[in-house]
């Protein structure tokens with residue numbers, strides 16, 4: 001792995017100062033009408049800004065040029081298998097929770113061409129597909145999403161296996177986090193120690209107030225951006241209001257996942273009858289893994305044209321819920337929904353710990369909301385772990 | 391005389407939409423013509439060369455006695471026989487007669503039903519002859535068709551996915567219409583191949599590519615469809631172009647039964663369509679583990 005550029009690369013979240021631990025973290029104030037200045041400046045610095053906007057009856061992540069594109073005055077109402085946009089009483093820009101998209105689509109795109117082989121008179125010529133370098137600034141990253149990015153860093157940027165595409169995009173990335181000031185019924189970041197407060201892994205972190213944003217600076221890169229913003233020190237009252245707003249999110253979180261000894265609890269209950277029960281409800285549709293900000297599974301296919309003179313090697317998102325995903329030597333290893341659901345849940349919450357040193361779940365609740373039949377992993381875990389091991 | 395593999399396209403009971411997909415492959419037709427010799431394709435050329443053929447693409451279902459005999463002959467004339475589209479692979483929309491009285495349909499539609507000579511059932515090609523590969527869709531997808539032809543020429547298995555529509559739906563960034571819009575959608579039980587077109591245009595998938603691998607029909611019927619529509623509506627939603635695909639057929643019949651309007655299969659089909667239907671082999675009913 002090449003040397004990191006300290007102003008741009010925050011790959012290892014633990015290297016960053018944990019702001020809440022310093023006695024008086026510097027907090028600044030950006031007036032609401034100056035948010036556009038931030039967007040303009042990011043564009044001037046050569047970033048493609050991506051952030052929240054309304055599309056297809058949801059708040060998704062997409063390219064943003066103007067503050068007018070943000071979902072001002074909208075929020076989301078979420079429960080298992082259900083998501084509804086709702087107007088808010090105020091015109092908050094970030095007054096929603098997390099939606100159907102996650103930032104992984106920018107760092108680990110759903111479909112990429114990796115390589116091209118062309119048949120020539122001298123045999124096959126193989127060439128890596130050139131990847132256009134991308135410089136994204138993510139606007140509106142929540143605490144659970146910062147944790148998810150840190151998890152994917154461990155997957156794609158390990159010493160032994162580094163994904164070049166992820167690495168380029170990650171190193172060029174600028175993260176503008178936004179602290180949650182409300183939570184959905186599906187959120188359980190407090191159980192996963194991933195939120196709702198953004199404590200590390202960002203360049204700038206904002207807390208929204210009616211008049212503007214309380215800003216924290218999390219990195220030299222964030223500092224460089226902040227230097228050119230019309231910031232002033234936040235007043236005592238602004239700091240207090242922002243802390244109160246963040247507390248609202250914390251207080252609204254009701255969903256829980258008991259992670260005590262969860263690895264052993266799940267791994268000693270692999271024959272629990274609840275696995276068959278959930279398999280009768282689960283459609284094995286893979287939505288939960290594709291909306292999950294940490295799931296990284298993919299397949300690589302060779303795609304040929306009619307003459308078979310040109311072969312393009314493509315990588316696309318795949319999932320352990322897909323039967324062919326475990327195809328090996330003449331058949332699928334996980335040949336039924338029960339074993340596939342069990343693979344998913346035990347990978348997320350148990351074997352991920354062995355593999356990467358942390359849970360694979362950050363408690364964002366997407367898999368609960370976006371399961372078309374509303375299966376809730378926290379409920380399944382509770383049912384499986386409540387009884388003595390089998 | 392060309393040394394290229396000879397391709398034929400044959401039509402049975404169908405709307406011609408799948409053959410049109412081949413004609414619509416304008417950008418690729420020249421490459422196709424370089425790779426195969428199109429020997430018999432009535433929709434494209436009146437020059438029809440006699441059998442044998444190396445690759446025969448079959449569109450349509452079997453609905454007459456005459457076609458029953460014709461498909462047997464065509465099979466013996468063809469090295470590879472590939473069925474294309476929901477009619478050929480599952481009986482098509484016309485297989486709705488399999489759950490109804492065929493005579494009622496004839497009387498409702500034709501002024502002189504006595505002129506019509508057709509079977510009481512519409513059945514997939516594979517119920518009559520061995521099929522080498524089934525390409526799903528209503529209509530089929532152009533890239534999948536090209537992939538099947540290319541794979542035959544290169545001598546490998548076609549790379550068509552067995553995943554369900556939700557996966558391409560998520561890859562293209564579509565927001566789930568079930569969760570965000572309370573619409574019914576057959577995506578979780580339908581085989582991918584269309585690129586998840588319908589949800590991208592704000593409507594649920596209606597299953598035109600037929601059942602995906604190991605579809606959980608009970609879970610879908612009771613937990614996705616029925617909270618959004620009544621049983622009869624759910625049954626109708628499931629029983630369109632692939633109504634006679636084994637999994638959709640069984641789930642539809644169960645829903646009609648629950649709705650108090652049983653629609654049993656025509657007696658000649660009373661044994662499960664899965665018995666003869668290759669879609670049920672290898673990707674049909676759930677096997678129990680261990």
Ligand code: SF4
Pocket residue numbers: 097098142143144145180182183184187188189190194195196197249363364365
């Ligand atoms: S899980 Fe926590 S951090 Fe994530 S959106 Fe919900 S409240 Fe915010």
Ligand code: SF4
Pocket residue numbers: 289294295296297318319320321343344345347348
């Ligand atoms: S849960 Fe499944 S899809 Fe997600 S990373 Fe693990 S194996 Fe892959």
Ligand code: SF4
Pocket residue numbers: 288291292293294348360361362363364365366367368
């Ligand atoms: S498993 Fe579910 S709650 Fe956990 S990170 Fe993934 S989508 Fe979020």
Ligand code: SF4
Pocket residue numbers: 281282283284285286287288289321370371372373374375
């Ligand atoms: S848990 Fe829900 S989202 Fe996940 S595969 Fe099963 S039905 Fe689909």
Ligand code: SF4
Pocket residue numbers: 285287372555556557559560564565566567568569575576577578586589594595
């Ligand atoms: S819209 Fe349909 S196909 Fe797309 S994810 Fe939802 S259920 Fe699946």
